[in-house]
């Protein structure tokens with residue numbers, strides 16, 4: 062089989078979310094387990110997020126990024142204590158990248174009234190747009206993908222034979238970060254220019270919406286040693302596991318490398334990734350006997366230490 066013929070598994074989650082007959086849930090659990098073991102990625106229908114919410118979100122993302130650059134810069138995530146807000150095109154450069162990512166992004170997260178724990182908890186920044194144009198559809202969508210991320214975590218736990226009661230601790234005050242993205246049209250044949258360069262997601266479950274028809278995501282398949290293109294289909298989500306899941310599952314679930322090269326002809330590409338990491342102080346639910354007792358917070362601090370500063374109390378509390 063050539064790489065062009067290999068596609069990510071497509072899982073209908075409705076059998077888990079809304080089971081109709083005995084065995085429905087078990088079938089979904091097994092399909093998700095196999096997909097995450099083999100690819101670290103799958104696509105999904107029956108996820109329960111209405112099209113109207115998806116469309117509302119994409120419209121809001123478009124409105125946001127169409128604001129003048131000067132206005133967007135006032136919302137820079139680099140100036141925000143909770144790392145929420147706007148990331149300019151060209152601001153992300155990974156080790157070994159030839160050129161910085163061309164994408165621009167906007168981050169929101171939990172809405173907590175005060176800044177706590179070095180900004181892992183705290184308020185969002187919102188652009189000066191009418192609530193009906195931005196805040197309301199975006200927040201509604203955040204809550205819907207927050208829920209879906211939690212459901213995927215449950216399925217991953219069940220897939221390894223653990224009870225979902227472990228989610229009570231894990232999802233007590235979960236870190237759920239949402240990244241809205243716009244990729245400019247790919248610049249001709251500029252070598253080394255990616256929308257997002259090759260990377261693995263560092264955390265928990267990623268719930269990804271791609272604008273239908275705007276292809277560009279590619280997933281690295283280790284066995285074939287090839288990039289597999291992932292089609293951006295209407296009402297179909299992409300789910301993938303980050304490094305936290307790879308490590309905490311003892312490699313039973315994969316964290317796969319992926320990248321984005323906007324394939325849309327001379328058009329921008331919109332997407333939105335919701336990353337469900339878990340409570341800052343929670344430890345490994347995928348192996349409750351894991352002696353390391355590493356926390357979600359410790360992993361997040363490790364990941365962002367070079368980019369942001371964290372206070373000593375937080376570092377001690379999460380054991381980083």
Ligand SMILES: O=C(O)CCC(=O)C(=O)O
Pocket residue numbers: 240242257262269271277278319320321332333334
């Ligand atoms: O936009 C996409 O399709 C993927 C984005 C991504 O991989 C990321 O933001 O981590």
Ligand SMILES: [Fe+2]
Pocket residue numbers: 260261262319
């Ligand atoms: Fe990613």
